[in-house]
Amino acid sequence: MKKELMMTLLLVALFTGCASKKVDTLDITDGTATSQGMTEGTEVRGYQNVDPYGSENHGNVDYNQDMGYGEANGGVKNIYFAVDQYVITPEKLPTVINNANILQQAIKAGSRVKIEGHCDATGTDEYNYALGLRRAKAAKDAIVIRGVKPSAITIVSMGESAPACTSSYSEACFAKNRRVEFKIVN
Amino acid sequence: MRTFLLFLLFTFNLLAVDAVFSIEKDVDAKTTLSLLEDTSTAGSSQHHQKMFHLLINDLKMSGHFTVDEQARRGDFSEGSMLPPELHDREYVLKYSYSPSGTKLDIKLVRTFDNTVFFQKGYSINVAARYPFLAHNAIVDINHALGYDEISWMRRHILFSKYVSSRQSEIWIADYTLSFASKIVRGGLSLFPKWANTEQSAFYYTSYNDYLPTLYRVDMQTGRSKKILSSEGMLVCSDVSHDGERLLLTMAPHGQPDIYEYYVNSGKKKRLTTFSGIDVNGKYLGDESRIAFVSDRTGKANIYTKYIGSSSVSKAAHYGYNNSSCDAFDQYILYSVKEGAATNIYLGSVNSSYVRPLTSNGINQLPRFSNDGKVVLYIKKSGRKNSIGYMNLATNQNQLYPMLSGQIQSIDW
Numbered sequence: 021m022k023k024e025l026m027m028t029l030l031l032v033a034l035f036t037g038c039a040s041k042k043v044d045t046l047d048i049t050d051g052t053a054t055s056q057g058m059t060e061g062t063e064v065r066g067y068q069n070v071d072p073y074g075s076e077n078h079g080n081v082d083y084n085q086d087m088g089y090g091e092a093n094g095g096v097k098n099i100y101f102a103v104d105q106y107v108i109t110p111e112k113l114p115t116v117i118n119n120a121n122i123l124q125q126a127i128k129a130g131s132r133v134k135i136e137g138h139c140d141a142t143g144t145d146e147y148n149y150a151l152g153l154r155r156a157k158a159a160k161d162a163i164v165i166r167g168v169k170p171s172a173i174t175i176v177s178m179g180e181s182a183p184a185c186t187s188s189y190s191e192a193c194f195a196k197n198r199r200v201e202f203k204i205v206n
Numbered sequence: 207m208r209t210f211l212l213f214l215l216f217t218f219n220l221l222a223v224d225a226v227f228s229i230e231k232d233v234d235a236k237t238t239l240s241l242l243e244d245t246s247t248a249g250s251s252q253h254h255q256k257m258f259h260l261l262i263n264d265l266k267m268s269g270h271f272t273v274d275e276q277a278r279r280g281d282f283s284e285g286s287m288l289p290p291e292l293h294d295r296e297y298v299l300k301y302s303y304s305p306s307g308t309k310l311d312i313k314l315v316r317t318f319d320n321t322v323f324f325q326k327g328y329s330i331n332v333a334a335r336y337p338f339l340a341h342n343a344i345v346d347i348n349h350a351l352g353y354d355e356i357s358w359m360r361r362h363i364l365f366s367k368y369v370s371s372r373q374s375e376i377w378i379a380d381y382t383l384s385f386a387s388k389i390v391r392g393g394l395s396l397f398p399k400w401a402n403t404e405q406s407a408f409y410y411t412s413y414n415d416y417l418p419t420l421y422r423v424d425m426q427t428g429r430s431k432k433i434l435s436s437e438g439m440l441v442c443s444d445v446s447h448d449g450e451r452l453l454l455t456m457a458p459h460g461q462p463d464i465y466e467y468y469v470n471s472g473k474k475k476r477l478t479t480f481s482g483i484d485v486n487g488k489y490l491g492d493e494s495r496i497a498f499v500s501d502r503t504g505k506a507n508i509y510t511k512y513i514g515s516s517s518v519s520k521a522a523h524y525g526y527n528n529s530s531c532d533a534f535d536q537y538i539l540y541s542v543k544e545g546a547a548t549n550i551y552l553g554s555v556n557s558s559y560v561r562p563l564t565s566n567g568i569n570q571l572p573r574f575s576n577d578g579k580v581v582l583y584i585k586k587s588g589r590k591n592s593i594g595y596m597n598l599a600t601n602q603n604q605l606y607p608m609l610s611g612q613i614q615s616i617d618w
Contacts, residue, residue, distance in 0.1 A: 070330060071331045153439050157438075181371070182376065
């Protein structure tokens, strides 16, 4: 609520300028267009105002960077994926069992689980986010089969936005980024 | 044999137009034009040099002018003598850029009789947005001469870029990035999309809440409004022409599908039901049909379907890994992974027409201009991003490099 209020106030200030100023609109009905509703004192006859966003600079829309949950992963391990894949292969089974046991205990203690699906940076489109989501969904299904309560789990795709490896633009680095992370939300 | 191979290679290269390789046709048919800056104001403003280059750049990007790139100064008044070396040009564009950097006066002079063919004055509120003076002037000159509209030049582009892990920013800019301003920063804010053709509002997805949440920000009032949240992912992929319907990619149950959302009522309906990935919905034609990306054959590709129909048609007639698309009328743009490269292709949803638009490197996120005549895309080179433009009608193209950041999504 605080974040929303802060953003609203800042945006109002940014896009409209001071309270006494108006936001520009254009009148382009003929070749001698004039501006209407311009900032007081800046109107110039005979000039088309081509600046629709007022006199203040844009910017300074700040968010509280707290993502809204704490993390205490206590032995939970990431699951990694091949290029363009979202299937959990048999060799990942020990990790799935390990994670399911830990997460089950955490949920019994009153925590929730957030599963994040991540991708490498070779794609930056919606499809990449969907791929991350399918990875998170596959991980959720795998631990639910092993007894973790589904209603205590939330899944989110982070796409390529939160790389674990940023040291190089290589396949070795990308492989570390194609993963699912399990967060215990207190 | 070697000659034959060389011939083949050359032929394939000619089929694609890349930002670093342009074929200019009909040079003789273009209007010849020179610029003449008003001596009385020349050099008086901070962006004086940049204004000259922007005017040159805009004239060239229109594809309708052969521009003399020599900077000249002279008398701005009507009827004044033109320098003799300009008498072989068809037009001279006289301009006067004010010392404040917020006003531009132009006079387009027809050389053979030294008469003013078109004149107008432009103003902006802050000097930083000076590129819009140039863009609007060239759009109007182009219009006055009766050439194909280039009004896309005066639109704002809207993009999100990653600045670090879990951190992004949303910016607005002119098409050349000469003006760029951060409008959302801190946390993770993604997939900005203009909410209407007037660009008076935009949507974006915030990851700063527990679930991905779609907001609408009104540029005039500055108010932001929460639209809805969804587990998994939430993207506003397209907006109908009247701004009343959205195509959203949502995953309320972990399954990414395309939904149509009615802005006024808040109602939504699911348009795709495939058990894999369906994303990136784009309205086609009269908006009774959509193009979208799906992995229903194992790899990402482009498909179409009529809203309300269960049948689906494959739309991309080239490539086996096509993960991004845009649509204009009956045409689609899509990116194709080809080994280490990703290239952009133009296709039709009503025929097997395919035209390659790039030929090398990594080219992603293709977007049509609002009139469908120009293609915007992102060219990646390692960690460097450039915004590229291709004028489909004139083959004019240009790359504008970004100083920093990886572009996540873009709209204009």
